[in-house]
Amino acid sequence: MVKLEGVTKSFEEKEIIKGIDLDIYEGEFLTFLGPSGCGKTTLLRTISGLEAVTSGKVFIDDVDVTNHAPQKRDVNTIFQNFALFNHMSVQKNIEFGLRMKKISEVDINKRTKDIIKMIQMQDFKDAMPPQLSGGQQQRVALARGLVNKPKVLLLDEPLSSLDLKLRKKMEIELKQIQKKTGITFIYVTHDQDEALSMSDRIAIINKGVIEQIGNPREIYDKPKTLFVADFIGESNKFKANVISFKNNNAIIKIHDLNLTLTIPDDKYKMDEALVAILRPEQINIAKKNDNINTFNVVYKERIFNGNYTKIIGKLNKTDIAFIIYNDKEFAKNTEIKLKYKPQDFVIVRSK
Amino acid sequence: MNRNLKFICLAPVVIYALILIFFPLIYILFISFQTSDNYGGIIYVFTIYNYIRIFDPVYLKVFFNSAIIGLFVTLACLLIAYPFSIFVSEKKPHIQKLLITLVLIPFLTNSLIRTYGWIVLLRKEGIFNTILESLSIIDNPLSFMYNNLGIFIGLTYTLLPFMILPIYNSVSKIDKKVIEAARDLGAKPLNIFFKVIVPSTYSGIFNGCIMTFIPAIGMFFIADLLGGGKTMLIGNLIKNQFLVSRNWPFGSALSIFLIIVTFLLVRLYKKLGGKLDDLGGF
Numbered sequence: 168m169v170k171l172e173g174v175t176k177s178f179e180e181k182e183i184i185k186g187i188d189l190d191i192y193e194g195e196f197l198t199f200l201g202p203s204g205c206g207k208t209t210l211l212r213t214i215s216g217l218e219a220v221t222s223g224k225v226f227i228d229d230v231d232v233t234n235h236a237p238q239k240r241d242v243n244t245i246f247q248n249f250a251l252f253n254h255m256s257v258q259k260n261i262e263f264g265l266r267m268k269k270i271s272e273v274d275i276n277k278r279t280k281d282i283i284k285m286i287q288m289q290d291f292k293d294a295m296p297p298q299l300s301g302g303q304q305q306r307v308a309l310a311r312g313l314v315n316k317p318k319v320l321l322l323d324e325p326l327s328s329l330d331l332k333l334r335k336k337m338e339i340e341l342k343q344i345q346k347k348t349g350i351t352f353i354y355v356t357h358d359q360d361e362a363l364s365m366s367d368r369i370a371i372i373n374k375g376v377i378e379q380i381g382n383p384r385e386i387y388d389k390p391k392t393l394f395v396a397d398f399i400g401e402s403n404k405f406k407a408n409v410i411s412f413k414n415n416n417a418i419i420k421i422h423d424l425n426l427t428l429t430i431p432d433d434k435y436k437m438d439e440a441l442v443a444i445l446r447p448e449q450i451n452i453a454k455k456n457d458n459i460n461t462f463n464v465v466y467k468e469r470i471f472n473g474n475y476t477k478i479i480g481k482l483n484k485t486d487i488a489f490i491i492y493n494d495k496e497f498a499k500n501t502e503i504k505l506k507y508k509p510q511d512f513v514i515v516r517s518k
Numbered sequence: 519m520n521r522n523l524k525f526i527c528l529a530p531v532v533i534y535a536l537i538l539i540f541f542p543l544i545y546i547l548f549i550s551f552q553t554s555d556n557y558g559g560i561i562y563v564f565t566i567y568n569y570i571r572i573f574d575p576v577y578l579k580v581f582f583n584s585a586i587i588g589l590f591v592t593l594a595c596l597l598i599a600y601p602f603s604i605f606v607s608e609k610k611p612h613i614q615k616l617l618i619t620l621v622l623i624p625f626l627t628n629s630l631i632r633t634y635g636w637i638v639l640l641r642k643e644g645i646f647n648t649i650l651e652s653l654s655i656i657d658n659p660l661s662f663m664y665n666n667l668g669i670f671i672g673l674t675y676t677l678l679p680f681m682i683l684p685i686y687n688s689v690s691k692i693d694k695k696v697i698e699a700a701r702d703l704g705a706k707p708l709n710i711f712f713k714v715i716v717p718s719t720y721s722g723i724f725n726g727c728i729m730t731f732i733p734a735i736g737m738f739f740i741a742d743l744l745g746g747g748k749t750m751l752i753g754n755l756i757k758n759q760f761l762v763s764r765n766w767p768f769g770s771a772l773s774i775f776l777i778i779v780t781f782l783l784v785r786l787y788k789k790l791g792g793k794l795d796d797l798g799g800f
Contacts, residue, residue: 217702236701237701238701244699250693252671252699267704447535
């Protein structure tokens with residue numbers, strides 16, 4: 168549906184987007200996830216046309232739109248602070264795009280009415296945006312884009328100005344609306360929870376390049392770079408080195424655990440520094456008679472988190488986090504024996 | 519802040535407003551209902567004659583002329599100030615500050631003196647005519663002043679900052695994202711301007727128009743100096759009542775009438791759904 172070919176974008180000599188190739192499929196919910204300043208919003212704006220690309224090509228539905236003004240692209244954007252027209256009623260806001268396209272009055276009325284019903288704002292159609300709550304404004308902004316039935320809807324951190332509870336509710340609503348309308352959504356956020364819970368695919372963006380793209384499960388379970396592992400969820404990191412090669416496999420050693428693992432060779436070099444990653448929930452407290460794949464940490468602190476408790480322990484000089492689901496207390500400096508499964512490790516390069 | 523301190527802090531403003539604005543206004547309201555004698559004095563006999571006299575055709579003509587000149591001046595200021603404000607608001611913040619400061623710099627000089635400056639520019643042997651003649655664009659000097667054109671030029675020049683400031687204020691407040699949203703929704707530049715930008719700045723436009731129109735019909739020295747005293751504006755009329763005809767009660771009635779007109783304009787604007795948030799003083 169949307170295809171980016173070698174897209175770059177520079178502002179005053181500074182390259183914000185460094186050559187991105189991307190295929191976005193019809194009807195999918197794709198998220199650009201990354202820290203602020205990584206270029207994700209700029210990338211979105213090159214698709215809407217609000218930002219011209221420095222080089223590369225943008226295709227929408229197989230048409231090269233690289234040089235098309237935003238008015239001529241069949242996409243709509245939902246802006247971070249909604250950007251509603253405060254001098255127009257809810258209904259007039261929603262109609263705006265249709266009126267610009269010179270659609271028949273009957274059609275305008277029908278489509279506007281339908282969408283107002285869908286977002287359940289019938290009672291507020293004559294209200295002015297400043298009179299509405301944040302959640303209502305959000306829905307109007309969404310309707311103003313959706314009513315045009317764009318091929319792609321671009322959402323630029325649309326939930327970031329809402330409070331947590333409302334945000335959770337809107338996440339579900341957004342996902343449902345996307346399914347119902349079948350419109351391709353491209354969503355920009357720096358919030359990994361939002362990305363994981365809504366997206367069909369996530370593109371992790373860092374310093375103007377896509378670090379990894381895949382479905383949320385892949386991204387979480389099989390991060391390909393240290394950045395992705397760090398950015399999504401929490402990671403325990405263990406230093407590792409390549410110690411030898413055997414039948415297209417690399418043998419690596421995790422020194423702190425005195426463990427060797429055999430991994431498929433990804434053109435590693437001898438002695439190359441790697442990082443072995445374990446998620447906190449992949450580490451458990453070992454039983455007394457567990458002897459293999461265990462290690463000891465010294466208890467440091469606990470962080471109560473509602474339905475689980477995170478425990479931080481020290482292994483040599485590294486903090487190790489793991490999760491327990493009970494109220495078990497530990498005295499300071501107690502040794503805790505932990506166990507892991509070697510197959511849970513994900514190995515990435517250290518930079 | 520405790521109450522006493524609050525009171526002490528507010529006191530100078532309150533005293534200032536009472537002595538220099540409120541009491542004089544009450545006094546003007548009071549004498550506008552009194553009778554004048556033939557020697558410039560006030561006879562304390564209640565009458566509404568002063569207000570009836572306003573509707574004498576002689577004075578109605580003054581109002582009509584004032585309104586026409588006021589409207590032209592306001593329109594000219596609006597047409598200059600609006601594009602200028604948009605131009606300024608698109609510059610970088612420090613350039614914006616500089617440009618707005620430049621707009622304010624003429625206030626450092628007394629406006630009477632600046633009006634004399636215009637005489638140097640506009641008169642028959644003035645700079646404009648000299649330049650136009652030396653470039654052979656005209657053969658005979660043009661009459662830029664001692665007519666309504668002179669009043670128009672003088673008032674437009676003097677009042678332009680009063681139009682620019684409120685309009686710039688509301689134009690610069692427009693969220694750039696809202697304009698992007700309009701582009702994104704398929705609006706072409708003209709539609710963006712008339713359907714999004716202009717409606718979001720109605721309060722600034724109205725504020726600027728009021729701040730321009732009222733002084734335009736009330737300023738007397740520009741009509742005197744650049745109009746050659748041929749056209750009388752409300753301001754000249756009021757001035758004459760106080761300083762020439764020495765009829766204070768009638769002058770007061772005219773002043774009160776002007777205040778009422780201003781007030782009604784603001785009311786009208788409010789009724790039309792306008793917001794007064796950047797009307798400041800009103």
